[in-house]
Amino acid sequence: MAVYTQLSAEVLAELIAHYDVGELISAKGIAEGVSNSNWLVETTGGATGGTRFILTMYERRIDLDDLPFFLDLLDHLAAQGCPVPRTIHDRAGASHRWLGEKAVALIEFLPGVSVDHPTPAQARSVGRVLAEMHAAAQSFAGARTNDLDPAESARVLAECGATALAEIDPALPAVIESAATVAHDWPHDLPRAVIHSDLFPDNVLMLGDKVSALIDFYFACTDAMAYDLAVTHAAWSFSSDGRDFNRAVGDALLEGYQQVRALTEAERAALPLLAQGAAMRFISSRSYDWIHTPADALVTRKDPMAFVRRLDFYRAHGSEVFGL
Amino acid sequence: MAVYTQLSAEVLAELIAHYDVGELISAKGIAEGVSNSNWLVETTGGATGGTRFILTMYERRIDLDDLPFFLDLLDHLAAQGCPVPRTIHDRAGASHRWLGEKAVALIEFLPGVSVDHPTPAQARSVGRVLAEMHAAAQSFAGARTNDLDPAESARVLAECGATALAEIDPALPAVIESAATVAHDWPHDLPRAVIHSDLFPDNVLMLGDKVSALIDFYFACTDAMAYDLAVTHAAWSFSSDGRDFNRAVGDALLEGYQQVRALTEAERAALPLLAQGAAMRFISSRSYDWIHTPADALVTRKDPMAFVRRLDFYRAHGSEVFGL
Numbered sequence A, B: 001m002a003v004y005t006q007l008s009a010e011v012l013a014e015l016i017a018h019y020d021v022g023e024l025i026s027a028k029g030i031a032e033g034v035s036n037s038n039w040l041v042e043t044t045g046g047a048t049g050g051t052r053f054i055l056t057m058y059e060r061r062i063d064l065d066d067l068p069f070f071l072d073l074l075d076h077l078a079a080q081g082c083p084v085p086r087t088i089h090d091r092a093g094a095s096h097r098w099l100g101e102k103a104v105a106l107i108e109f110l111p112g113v114s115v116d117h118p119t120p121a122q123a124r125s126v127g128r129v130l131a132e133m134h135a136a137a138q139s140f141a142g143a144r145t146n147d148l149d150p151a152e153s154a155r156v157l158a159e160c161g162a163t164a165l166a167e168i169d170p171a172l173p174a175v176i177e178s179a180a181t182v183a184h185d186w187p188h189d190l191p192r193a194v195i196h197s198d199l200f201p202d203n204v205l206m207l208g209d210k211v212s213a214l215i216d217f218y219f220a221c222t223d224a225m226a227y228d229l230a231v232t233h234a235a236w237s238f239s240s241d242g243r244d245f246n247r248a249v250g251d252a253l254l255e256g257y258q259q260v261r262a263l264t265e266a267e268r269a270a271l272p273l274l275a276q277g278a279a280m281r282f283i284s285s286r287s288y289d290w291i292h293t294p295a296d297a298l299v300t301r302k303d304p305m306a307f308v309r310r311l312d313f314y315r316a317h318g319s320e321v322f323g324l
Helices: A009-016 A064-079 A120-137 A150-160 A162-168 A174-185 A225-236 A247-260 A265-292 A305-321 B009-016 B064-079 B120-137 B150-160 B162-168 B174-185 B225-236 B247-260 B265-292 B305-321
Strands: A024-030 A036-043 A052-058 A097-099 A102-108 A192-195 A204-207 A210-214 A221-224 B024-030 B036-043 B052-058 B097-099 B102-108 B192-195 B204-207 B210-214 B221-224
Touching: A009 A024, A009 A036, A009 A097, A064 A102, A064 A120, A120 A192, A120 A204, A120 A210, A120 A225, A120 A247, A150 A162, A150 A174, A150 A265, A162 A174, A162 A265, A174 A265, A174 A305, A192 A225, A221 A225, A221 A265, A225 A247, A225 A265, A225 A305, A265 A305, B009 B024, B009 B036, B009 B097, B064 B102, B064 B120, B120 B192, B120 B204, B120 B210, B120 B225, B120 B247, B150 B162, B150 B174, B150 B265, B162 B174, B162 B265, B174 B265, B174 B305, B192 B225, B221 B225, B221 B265, B225 B247, B225 B265, B225 B305, B265 B305
Parallel strands: none
Antiparallel strands: A024 A036, A024 B024, A036 A052, A052 A102, A097 A102, A192 A221, A204 A210, B024 B036, B036 B052, B052 B102, B097 B102, B192 B221, B204 B210
């Protein structure tokens, strides 16, 4: 949540001139994204359409070889009618440009706000749009390996080690073995597509009960569609600390999804394990970040225990929650 | 440059409902202001006019007793035709509200971008608008003491102490005595008004060569108008490190100002000293912040030497620069 790079008005205006969007009117650095700098940019408008855009500068984490995959995916999904921001291409047709050594992309601005306490109606809308996105992604030519799969989660947790994990919470070291088990049991033959894989409420913009935009596709990868649904279930159906499960929200999400795309029997049967794998993915990244972020850094460390609680919940109640 | 507080969409929507501005469409935390959190908010529009606003939450530093002064000042200057954002009043007529223990205000959004490398034409426009603001402020009933005057700068630098200042730069301790001299010689009978007193380029929005907005009035106070011009001269006419003086920009600023309001002889004669006082004000606050900010904090410490260089420049060349 920061703007890592300062861009002068002069540099911004020069950049914007490469796009058919008119003259620069306003640019505000916005506090979104953990690995990018973002500006909300306003222009006088041009043939590209629209007068407001998000300018993203890719600061780190993202493998720049993946950038065309992410940006082409946005264009593909938007063209299929999904509420996903289009990439604005420059006059030469490029979807990203360079400012010095950093890649930048100009992306359509879409309205909406992220909710903190979703209602069942909102979760149903998210479920439907997620299924529509999966359907639209079937015809997308690009592919990208999920480099945060359960095997990787298990590896990362083992690398963190029981000692360091115990310093975060005494209950955390036990997750090393759980992660290995989940990775061992993981199904590899479920129907796949390009998935979002990080569809937390802050990556969904809503107007009332309706999804107006899915954003931040920088973890998108090719993997099981039902896994994406499980991630979204873990992200939407709990209080952020993982202590309270909201059954009505979880059910509405599953219903909304299946109104558009019915799960196969194998997918449905796999959901409890997929949800544990989803919890594992965030336990591992949060544990790693916790151990590698100084306690006095101004960055908020996210507690991995919030997802250990989800993991425990899915182990105990997964079959019931997913109607098995 | 941060968003200190997270506000959920639900809380934002509830807040916005107290204003006649329509429904909340979008809200982005923006990286502006050093002591406030700010959001760029979009709504469907209402009787208040406009669909875009800056929501400011006052986090610290500002004495909340001063808030009505700042917000009323914006309204007064805007009503006088100055390019200053209006305060949006809620349905009950209040210019600020409370979210828990923090005050918030909804402020008109004005277009424009802040320039890093102003041209003479831009500086001339800034000079004119500054003089127009001073003229418009004459009829403003509010008043606020300048709590960062030369006496205070001298006190702060003395409190920092030669030892701590020398650790920042060996040349810095000498400023303690200079500050006392400037404070001693300070003129107290120059024409006064409510002044901005912090009109750096990042507090001015421009469209091309034209000023579209003066913003961030949270250092506004009642003091000599010529001092405000001196602050603006120090802020606009140098490279940020203070090493390079841009005579054409400085001259254009002074010309622009005097096209609207001619300086008195006493003001003109005082400018070299006022400019040294302006430099002192930023040397003292930057030194204080430097000493009180850990070196490894993620906040960028601003080098007081950038204004020691300006101080030295004004001492050596002030008479010539101000045409005396």
